[in-house]
Amino acid sequence: MVMDRKIRVIMAKLGLDIHWRGVYLVSQFLRDAGMEVIYLGNKFPEQIVEAAVEEDADVVGLSTLGGNHLTLGPKVVELLKEKGLENVRVFMGGVIPPKHIPVLKEKGIYEVYGPDTPMEVIINGIRESVQVN
Amino acid sequence: MEEIDRLIEKSLEGEKLATARLISMVERGDERASYILRKVYPHSGKAYYIGVTGPPGAGKSTLVDRLVKLFCVNDYSVGVIGVDPCSPFTGGALLGDRVRMNIKHKEWDVFFRSMSAGRVMGGLAKTTKEASRILDASGRKIIIIETVGVGQSELDIAQATDTVLVVLVPESGDSVQVMKAGLMEIADVFVVNKADRPGAENIALSIQGMLDRSLRKREWKPPIFLTSASLNKGLDQLYDGVWSHYRHLHHDCRLETRRKAQLKNELRQLIEAQFSEVIWRNIINNSKLEELVEDVWEQKIDPQTIARKIVREQLRDTFENNTVG
């Protein structure tokens, strides 16, 4: 990929999770790493995927406080595929029980980051996922 | 058929993914950008372009969301471009206008695109214009462009749209007095949003006062609407007000006059941009420039004379080369 091609990332809180400010913080870090972050706030899978289409996103980042991640996360992957956007990688972050991580990856989530993941890991993870494309 | 032609064709048929891809290519100055713009241009010009500008946090996006809904209810397809500032250090951006979009895309025909002001090569007007032409050609009937009104961008938005909404809030009270003439001049419609807060009437009065004192003779008196976008109050009146400006534009060829004036500006800027590109690419480079600096430094020649000489000589060479080639 050419250097000046800015990575476009969609960032959303899944469903009705409202208390976690982490996603906004991560968004700011990604911006400072030179990415274009399209911040959605709270949205459901249909709206997230619409945004990915219209914004021509490279990556989708979802945050969750748990409860809904096993259904809503994979739903995003499925809808992206339906729209012909299987190249768009989906990342998840937040409070997710470790035993669910393999399940999510099985269902097409590219990477899952816990609340303590260092920012560099997330930034590099996103960069590398785009280069693979 | 070439891939790019297929993409253009799909976009013209209204396919969102194709449209999104085209906008990206144009936005990042892809080598196919001018081809895309050439193919798309004949299909554009049918939409009604609305600009929404005002200070940060005035409720522009919330207002746009409500207006979009009203347009949709009335069977218009809508395209929205939300422009946000970028970080001057990294070029990255946090684009947040979409947070307020609560329209159900399944029900309504909306295309929303976020843009970073940092990516606007050759000015905000140029990039938003190019992106909105792609949306226009893809069949969107209403195009709304939101920008934060700080500095140059509000003047640019007047260059790219038919009707400009300037959004203020009760807290803007004092700043109305010192409001840059620019913002007053470009407004076709004033909105005092957050009218649920105290002071809305006052600011409306001071805007009215400024309009009355302005010496410029106006064919159109910008109306002032009080709204509460988040409470969904005053939106119907604003919606009607926007359409009344549209009707005004359709008398006496005003729309044509406005758009031709914009085109004239656009052409001037494009010609200048291409000229300087040619000059910097073919005629003069940095090391040549440094040589000249030495000459000027030693006062062998003055800056004016050498600049004129360089341009004259090099343009002549370029023309001769072209005729030979």
Ligand SMILES: Nc1nc2c(ncn2[C@@H]2O[C@H](COP(=O)(O)OP(=O)(O)OP(=O)(O)O)[C@@H](O)[C@H]2O)c(=O)[nH]1
């Ligand atoms: N009290 C009140 N708050 C409002 C109103 N309209 C919007 N807001 C709130 O104002 C805040 C900013 O709204 P936005 O629509 O994002 O404002 P904006 O002008 O698009 O902001 P930027 O794009 O960041 O410049 C949000 O918290 C809205 O809920 C209103 O009519 N009354």
Ligand SMILES: [Mg+2]
């Ligand atoms: Mg906004």
